[in-house]
Amino acid sequence: MFKLIEYALKRTGYAIMTLAIVSLVIFAFTQFLPGNAAELSLGPFGTEESIAAEEEALGLDRPFYIQYFDWLSGIVTGNMGNSLYWNVPVGELVFYRSINSLYLALTSLLFMTAVSLPLGVLAATREGDKSDTILSVVSDVAISIPDFVWATLLIFMFAGSIFNVLPSGGFVPPTEDIIEFWRHLLLPVLTLTLVTAAHVIRQTRRGMIEALNSDYVRLARLKGLDNNRVVIKHALRNGLLPAITVISFTFGWMMGGLVIVEEVFAYPGLGRLAVNAIQNRDIPVIQTSILVLSTAYIFGNTVADILYTVLDPRIEYGD
């Protein structure tokens, strides 16, 4: 048990270190931008003197590492300056957009899990059957269709030409109108589910097949327990372990998926904010939004690693 806590702490420390490097990389990247923030904020009519004055005002004439630590301490204290494009405080903008993205990511994760776990278990209990084969073909096809294609197809089907029953995009805060909130969330959630479910179904199926072929399940069968009981009481507990790891990886993966899905559905989340900031060369927003998305990605992967070690008794938490 002690070893386990030690491993979790070590892994968390590693994640924090990674995060520090990631923040440095993001900051360095935006420094390479052709035309710095001063030129961008003054537009094409800035004279050399006014650019120099603006650089001084923004502190861009200081050494790289001082600017970097300034930016970092700004993030910690919540003072990240103003967006060059929207002209509102970056912290506020990123905070509200993150909440919106969280609604989308967590709902998708829950929905996807609720769909794929039973399907994976079902496929495992019918290994080699027709339904198992059909499911594996369907999931192969589903993950080969890119997210933005799924999104566009769903809009075509449910928000226009065939059934005009759902909004094609946008967002309504849950505090304003809870029904509209869900109606706007449905298609993006469906898209993210379609592109991620196959991985979880596959892992669940694999884990369950291994569990169903294990000695203790065979013993339970020999004792004469009926099939449903064997599956539910004995195989499920161990068979679902690999799936849990994949689900937390999927949370991290969704941080990338959000970029595309939010853009297609005009959903005001963090991913769309990052894309718009890149299109508008809004440096402070690019830095912070990408940092938050990467943090969530690292968080998902770290949790997956720790869970994998915790749940699998065969792994030694040495390093």
Add this chain to the structure above:
Amino acid sequence: MSGETNTTDEIGPHRYRNRVISFTLLLLANRNAKIGIGLLIPIFTITIFAPILATQDPTATNYGQTFAPPMLDHLFGTDQYGRDLFSRTVYGGRTSLFVGLASVALAVAIGLPVGMFAGYYSGRADEILMRAMDVLMTFPPILLALLFLVILTPSMNAAVLAIGIVFSPRIARVARASTLSVRDEEFVQACQQRGESSKYIIFYEILPNIRGPIVIEATIRVGYGIMIGAALSFLGLGVQPPTPDWGYMISIARNEIHNSVWMLLWPSIGLSATILGFNLLGDGLGDIMSTEYEE
């Protein structure tokens, strides 16, 4: 000393031909690989012969005939500028395949030497190289590609460069792990005793023995590369118009969805079938490899 003396089997041209045939048979016996090849052969053929197959100039506009459904003159219909969708879809495949293959080639060019050197030398060099690769892995792939496109001007080549760099650590990981597994084999030790240079050992002794896992990883990556490339074009940050590209065509089709289904349908089918082909072929190669190891 030739690099082929490393395997215990006798190798001659005859033996080599047998191996190619037996590998092809293995591929065709695998369901996934068979379907993957079945999808990819026609796709490659169509895109290679695009200039012959395309009935019209893919960028020629005709404002008299926009949003046309499929018909004899325009097999797939026309888009919002009256451009021939069949020709655009066929040429669009060239762009997607180029982006996928070129970015993976770049990823292999970076990741393979890095991974092999890290695996072969271990110690400090390994630590530094792989930590650098780890940093690249801590970003969601599409986000890292976007970050590169912040400093590069969006274009097809910039997309290839960005995706290639994003994928390189994944290739490096596989290369490192496979190098570690053969590094202590007898044939490598024999070369070291013989006094061969490290460069010779890495490229002529180790490389031929780890190409299997590399080929599998690269094949799967081509599918993802095409997917990310199309996503970047969809966002307007990849291939630039008027070059026909499936991702860009889909982004236009989204705006015209009430005018034409065909604009959405053809590039979506092309894109998904190509990705499916590479995914299945990669899965199939993986299956074959794992059974080979078990035997």
